[in-house]
Amino acid sequence: MLPSVIMNSDKSDHSGKFFNWREKAFPYLLIAPAIAVLLALSIYPLLYIIKISFQTGSGESIKWSLSNFTRLFSDSFFRDALLHTLIYAIVALTFEFLIGLGLALLVDRPLRGRNVFRAVLLIPMMLPPVVVGVVWRLMFNPNFGAINGTLKSMGANTDALTWTASPALALASVIAVDVWQWTPFMFLILLAGLQAIPQEPYEAAMVDGANWRQTFFHVTLPLLKPAILIALLLRTMDLLRVFDQIFILTEGGPGFATETVSLYIYRAAFRFFDFGYAAAMSFVLLALTNAISYAYIRLLQRQETA
């Protein structure tokens, strides 16, 4: 770990040149292990994936070309996966934001049992994604699942409601699971944002005779904007890379109905062992999420300086 020289630094050489050198090097020694780990396990893999994205074939017959990238344009499966990912992200984000904001507004007033409510709402979000998959397989199962069972006992005809097994409903079903799991995240961040808004602007609005709608659009929303942006950016980044729950619930099926980019990359790499093509697709996914993470980091920086 750390050189013992530093651990046992004694005061006698505080004025010496050696001490100065040591004092200067000290912060770098503290940072070095972190940088080494990230270089080896984040940056090197990134360079590695760029390298293999230009390779086709394996072993002795490796060829260098752009063919993995040109293949992307003619691959209708990739196009569908990209489309599913975008639909998934946009629809889930919209519902999570609207419901989360609604709940946050309901709770951002004197409320008995607010902490209990907040704690209970945490549960879906903290669950291991694999467990979320198990939970919703039990709910969605057409034969003995809780949803269809309950509907049936109320007299509904559930023959067509096969949820994740139906090509028409599967994407909507996995999106619903995402909304169930991650609306609490929006709720928590937005509630924290709402509670950080001081009382004065509201009082001023009341003195000016603003009604609730004017207050909401001209006071609450503008002041909540930083929290909204952070919540939306973080969620978008996660939505674009979604893998776990869909893998457990449908494995991308039925057919190709719920295949997202992450699942398709997984399939290409670990089912067909086509690592070069998987790498090229990873590149596209990375570019897509990078734009959003860049926006997020810029926003963070502004928060930092504010």
Place this chain on the structure above:
Amino acid sequence: MKATANHARRSSLTRVARYALLAVAVCVAIAPVYWMLTISVKTEVDQFASPPRWFDFSPTLAHYIDAFSTRSFGSFLLTSAIVAALSTLCAMTIGTLAAYALARFRLPAGLNKRLSLWILSTRMFPPIVTAVPLFLMMRDLRLLNTIGSLVVVYTAFNLPFVVWMMIGFFRELPRELEEAAMVDGDSRLGALRRVVLPLAAPGLAATAVFCLIVSWNEFLLALVLTQTEAAMTLPVGIAGRVTQYEIKWGVMSAAGVVAMMPILVFALSVQKYLVRGLSLGAVKG
């Protein structure tokens, strides 16, 4: 008079509506989880009953015994615990040192900001993007199917989070405290160990708990890096059996309940820092 009575009635109505809406939200949030809980303690007859039995069934622990003594879920559980604990320990040690340096020393050329943003940016890679090269690297190093490979990968995965969170916590501590300790004859590291870390203990604990949660829940990298039962974590073990043709629902649910319990305890214990952790320190909550 009438206006105020109307007003009062309307406001008590909206209050009822508000509590009703929140009650619906609570039900939607926990009903599916509760359903899994019931499946894990139901006999097969009750599991497949129609209409579904939400409350009236005779509980049994058979599925838990089946999952953890006759099947290998006990060993998956142990692997998960070891991987989570070791990777958290490594990420916390390496990350806290880096965070301390970045929070307390002024490095030349704006390095503080550049380095911390660079560290943060490595957190933003989608896991599938690093999964493919990590698989190939670990294969070449013959480290596939080892607990060590998961520990190393999760350490790198959690490290940016630790650095970013701990920078925030260190900055909240007054610099004068360590300066006083150093005047009293402590070395830098002595001051860090005896003064700064104890004061940052709540932040350290919260950050560590977040790392534990992330490592415990992580699925994709574990799926890619481990295929043998000996090195499988609980999520991968559960997933491998969910997608098989014939599914033992009671066993699955029992394993799911056990996988979720520590996480719920952890999450409740860091409630105070939850918003901060979830937004990587951007919203102080």
